[in-house]
Amino acid sequence: MTTATSPEPKKAPAEPSDALLRQFIGYNMKRAYMQVQDDLAATLAPLGLRIGTYSALAVVVGSPGISQTQLSQVLDIKRSGVVVLVDELEGAGVLERAPVPGDRRAYSLRVTSAGKRLWQKAEAEVRAHEAALFADLAPEDLRQLHDLLARAARSAARHRQEETT
Amino acid sequence: MTTATSPEPKKAPAEPSDALLRQFIGYNMKRAYMQVQDDLAATLAPLGLRIGTYSALAVVVGSPGISQTQLSQVLDIKRSGVVVLVDELEGAGVLERAPVPGDRRAYSLRVTSAGKRLWQKAEAEVRAHEAALFADLAPEDLRQLHDLLARAARSAARHRQEETT
DNA sequence: GTCATATTGTTCATTGACGTAACAATCCGG
DNA sequence: CCGGATTGTTACGTCAATGAACAATATGAC
Known part of the structure; x- marks a missing residue:
């Protein structure tokens, strides 16, 4: 047992969430x-x-x-x-x-x-x-996020275009 | 000279871009x-x-x-x-x-x-x-991006809600 | 030069994904 | 018991963007 949550969420969930989506x-x-x-x-x-x-x-x-x-x-x-x-x-x-x-x-x-x-x-x-x-993020984190987003956008654009080609 | 582009884009730009937007x-x-x-x-x-x-x-x-x-x-x-x-x-x-x-x-x-x-x-x-x-990004970068995005979303949600309050 | 074809900007109808406003049915608290 | 809230639903409006047409103009083949 790693996480000690309720073992069986059979019926009504106490806290509905988008947990399954946040993995993406x-x-x-x-x-x-x-x-x-x-x-x-x-x-x-x-x-x-x-x-x-x-x-x-x-x-x-x-x-x-x-x-x-x-x-x-x-x-x-x-x-x-x-x-x-x-x-x-x-x-x-x-x-x-x-x-x-x-x-x-x-x-x-x-x-x-x-x-x-x-x-x-x-x-x-x-x-x-x-x-x-974004005041909660440190300046270094912001810079990092900016860079990663730019690279992610380029990567996605490239791979999507290759599909069509 | 790092990038050898034309120093004065007075008239027609050779390569129109969204450079001014990408700062955000x-x-x-x-x-x-x-x-x-x-x-x-x-x-x-x-x-x-x-x-x-x-x-x-x-x-x-x-x-x-x-x-x-x-x-x-x-x-x-x-x-x-x-x-x-x-x-x-x-x-x-x-x-x-x-x-x-x-x-x-x-x-x-x-x-x-x-x-x-x-x-x-x-x-x-x-x-x-x-x-x-996102295959162009290293696994570690992807993990980082995931984390930063989650934190950015939380930060933005918090600060936006405070405005209304 | 001429003519087919492509390009540029434009208009109009349509779509898709929402929100708003109303509504009936139902629940809740005094 | 009853006024007010809550749940799901419907009809309608909105807003941005697309797609399909079109006239004006450019381009290239011959």
């Missing part, structure tokens, strides 16, 4: 991410941003002149999806659709000066909220 | 979890399960006799949501709504023998897929 890394990712997602949405709302528009803004800030198709690839959504995001950001005066010299079909997305300021505000805001959320 | 732990969680989610859905589909029903099945297996309200609390969804899940599982002969002796309103959820077998199959299947997904 994916489930723990979900649990953690759901918290981050909810907090992030609440953080961005006062800035007039949703998670989708916030992500799009970040990519355009970091990659000025990007096209909507490229943006859809980076965000891993369909082209029809970015239209909504860019419409919203453009309507807020945060982003603009500039014409591409060589191609009259595509747009060159750029942030306005107001957009740049909004991003800096959002970036600081999100960073602060994330720090507060 | 939450974004890396999302990237990793999305991969897991897609793979999980594909893994469960042949078994006739969706992520929602799979999660519900796991909880009922681990907590026999649980009520739908309790299940909604563990899964962190509304009671109206579990009705759909339990309906589906019951329709597949995986689960049954047994009457609760003392309370004629509630149901005592239990897995059938077929349900128990289905869960064992799903559990093994998911474990194998997860191992393949």
Whole structure:
């Protein structure tokens, strides 16, 4: 007898739990991410941003002149999806659709000066909220988690793509 | 010079990226979890399960006799949501709504023998897929990631709850 | 040059997974 | 016994994202 719990949980469990799910890394990712997602949405709302528009803004800030198709690839959504995001950001005066010299079909997305300021505000805001959320973890643990998540994402992406190939 | 990229990304970026987002732990969680989610859905589909029903099945297996309200609390969804899940599982002969002796309103959820077998199959299947997904990480790293995610989820849950309180 | 084919952005309908609000049946405490 | 809570249920709304079409434009073969 290693663990001295009740030997036979035949009928009603005193404490229902998701113990069987917690063995999986994916489930723990979900649990953690759901918290981050909810907090992030609440953080961005006062800035007039949703998670989708916030992500799009970040990519355009970091990659000025990007096209909507490229943006859809980076965000891993369909082209029809970015239209909504860019419409919203453009309507807020945060982003603009500039014409591409060589191609009259595509747009060159750029942030306005107001957009740049909004991003800096959002970036600081999100960073602060994330720090507060994970305040129970030591800085070294956070760094480690960040690195492991990035590697896990790469590993999963690679192996999933190989399946399809 | 470590990386020899162009020093001034004024106009069109050669390689658009989500670099500005990857600084955040939450974004890396999302990237990793999305991969897991897609793979999980594909893994469960042949078994006739969706992520929602799979999660519900796991909880009922681990907590026999649980009520739908309790299940909604563990899964962190509304009671109206579990009705759909339990309906589906019951329709597949995986689960049954047994009457609760003392309370004629509630149901005592239990897995059938077929349900128990289905869960064992799903559990093994998911474990194998997860191992393949994260094959690039050393076992020790995986263990570490599992632990850090669990702690991060707890930390976030605690701090978010304190805000509301 | 011309024409088939691909690409870009867009619109619209649909889907899926939730939440909200109401409701009947049932339980509980005074 | 009765007002108020709890359980499961139903109908409806919401929100983000997809899929399928489409017009405008670009590209490449000939």
